[in-house]
Amino acid sequence: xxxxxxxxxxxxxxxxxxxxxxxxxxxxxxxxxxxxxxxxxxxxxxxxxxxxxxxxxxxxxxxxxxxxxxxxxxxxxxxxxxxxxxxxxxxxxxxxxxxxxxxxxxxxxxxxxxxxxxxxxxxxxxxxxxxxxxxxxxxxxxxxxxxxxxxxxxxxxxxxxxxxxxxxxxxxxxxxxxxxxxxxxxxxxxxxxxxxxxxxxxxxxxxxxxxxxxxxxxxxxxxxxxxxxxxxxxxxxxxxxxxxxxxxxxxxxxxxxxxxxxxxxxxxxxxxxxxxxxxxxxxxxxxxxxxxxxx
Amino acid sequence: xxxxxxxxxxxxxxxxxxxxxxxxxxxxxxxxxxxxxxxxxxxxxxxxxxxxxxxxxxxxxxxxxxxxxxxxxxxxxxxxxxxxxxxxxxxxxxxxxxxxxxxxxxxxxxxxxxxxxxxxxxxxxxxxxxxxxxxxxxxxxxxxxxxxxxxxxxxxxxxxxxxxxxxxxxxxxxxxxxxxxxxxxxxxxxxxxxxxxxxxxxxxxxxxxxxxxxxxxxxx
Numbered sequence: 001x002x003x004x005x006x007x008x009x010x011x012x013x014x015x016x017x018x019x020x021x022x023x024x025x026x027x028x029x030x031x032x033x034x035x036x037x038x039x040x041x042x043x044x045x046x047x048x049x050x051x052x053x054x055x056x057x058x059x060x061x062x063x064x065x066x067x068x069x070x071x072x073x074x075x076x077x078x079x080x081x082x083x084x085x086x087x088x089x090x091x092x093x094x095x096x097x098x099x100x101x102x103x104x105x106x107x108x109x110x111x112x113x114x115x116x117x118x119x120x121x122x123x124x125x126x127x128x129x130x131x132x133x134x135x136x137x138x139x140x141x142x143x144x145x146x147x148x149x150x151x152x153x154x155x156x157x158x159x160x161x162x163x164x165x166x167x168x169x170x171x172x173x174x175x176x177x178x179x180x181x182x183x184x185x186x187x188x189x190x191x192x193x194x195x196x197x198x199x200x201x202x203x204x205x206x207x208x209x210x211x212x213x214x215x216x217x218x219x220x221x222x223x224x225x226x227x228x229x230x231x232x233x234x235x236x237x238x239x240x241x242x243x244x245x246x247x248x249x250x251x252x253x254x255x256x257x258x259x260x261x262x263x264x265x266x267x268x269x270x271x272x273x274x275x276x277x278x279x280x281x282x283x284x285x286x287x288x289x290x291x292x293x294x295x
Numbered sequence: 296x297x298x299x300x301x302x303x304x305x306x307x308x309x310x311x312x313x314x315x316x317x318x319x320x321x322x323x324x325x326x327x328x329x330x331x332x333x334x335x336x337x338x339x340x341x342x343x344x345x346x347x348x349x350x351x352x353x354x355x356x357x358x359x360x361x362x363x364x365x366x367x368x369x370x371x372x373x374x375x376x377x378x379x380x381x382x383x384x385x386x387x388x389x390x391x392x393x394x395x396x397x398x399x400x401x402x403x404x405x406x407x408x409x410x411x412x413x414x415x416x417x418x419x420x421x422x423x424x425x426x427x428x429x430x431x432x433x434x435x436x437x438x439x440x441x442x443x444x445x446x447x448x449x450x451x452x453x454x455x456x457x458x459x460x461x462x463x464x465x466x467x468x469x470x471x472x473x474x475x476x477x478x479x480x481x482x483x484x485x486x487x488x489x490x491x492x493x494x495x496x497x498x499x500x501x502x503x504x505x506x507x508x509x510x511x512x513x514x515x
Contacts, residue, residue: 112318117312117314147305160421163421
């Protein structure tokens with residue numbers, strides 16, 4: 001069993017197999033399952049992600065609070081105008097990431113990757129890249145295993161919980177996971193995947209979890225948008241040959257320590273950051289009829 | 296290592312909006328239900344930390360009650376769990392606690408009916424994963440490294456041997472085991488960590504053994 005990214009990369013390189021393969025084999029061993037069972041379960045997760053994205057970019061999805069919904073569709077429409085500055089794959093990924101989180105906020109069905117609040121980044125990037133490079137279903141499933149392998153290390157060595165480590169632990173982790181998986185899908189090496197993860201997470205360090213009214217909506221949906229774009233940029237940088245000066249495992253450790261020193265008000269308690277802004281408090285009061293602050 | 300499976304990371308498939316506050320909460324409720332073994336007449340849930348502050352927005356309340364109604368994380372009935380509980384005439388009460396707990400996402404679930412009651416403390420540790428840290432006043436020293444089962448039993452000779460023999464028959468190896476009781480001859484609890492996932496049929500067999508009151512699996 002790999003305990004950190006260095007071991008994961010070493011395992012994959014010494015056997016000359018992709019990271020996804022290491023993850024599949026470990027899962028078979030841990031659960032005593034066959035390859036068909038493990039891959040089959042991931043295929044079902046992929047289908048759930050696909051349905052959530054599809055729903056989010058075509059339907060008028062609205063959350064109960066009314067705080068979020070409809071932005072993924074707006075971006076798809078804008079994309080079709082051909083005027084976008086940041087490019088098609090980039091904005092498509094952003095739109096599909098938001099689509100997933102808008103469905104999530106509306107209490108729809110999603111697949112947590114690694115959490116529900118950060119569920120947009122991995123599928124958002126995957127389904128945008130699909131339009132560009134037309135991967136096989138197997139490659140798409142492997143994308144999820146590679147994402148999962150990196151998330152597995154973060155979950156065991158740091159945290160993937162916003163309440164424990166802030167948004168850096170959720171959208172930050174998801175962004176790194178997606179960046180690493182993009183690299184593998186685009187033909188990069190396991191080591192390049194680890195650099196992409198490190199570059200992506202470095203840009204997310206210190207990000208606090210400050211949801212308005214405690215809802216997984218504002219700013220969560222748009223943070224997934226930024227996560228998706230960050231993942232694409234980090235993957236491109238790594239594929240271009242750029243490396244992270246700080247090794248991946250040390251970046252994960254830094255994230256963990258930052259999370260530990262983050263005040264509780266900024267860890268999913270709706271007491272600080274954007275949640276505590278005048279508008280944040282006003283929205284909160286409107287949704288619940290009373291401000292959480294005054295309870 | 297607390298997380299053992301890739302599906303702890305890419306998963307679960309769930310009803311939104313929060314893996315820790317919705318899916319993890321549903322799982323805490325469901326473990327309580329399985330240990331209780333039947334639908335309760337009343338549910339009292341104390342919420343701590345982030346759970347207490349944000350439970351309404353995250354649907355933590357509907358998820359916990361949905362779990363007690365035996366709904367899985369992806370069961371769309373979770374959304375209407377409070378209404379469903381009301382229709383079933385189950386009393387539901389939430390208490391927002393100020394006390395500081397070790398983990399920010401902590402819930403104390405108390406289930407009750409004419410025949411008995413159960414109290415369980417669960418924490419939601421992220422990504423939909425949860426741990427039970429206390430059951431009926433027994434602190435559980437679970438490492439979280441392995442799948443585990445909880446067996447509530449009468450403190451009588453042979454109860455422990457019965458369970459371990461049965462696991463041996465199914466070639467399931469025990470990695471760690473802890474037995475605790477509050478009073479001699481009363482209710483006791485076995486906490487058993489094993490090396491592989493235990494199929495439901497084996498759990499059913501354990502439950503049918505003499506002196507065994509309740510059985511639940513708490514992780515996979």
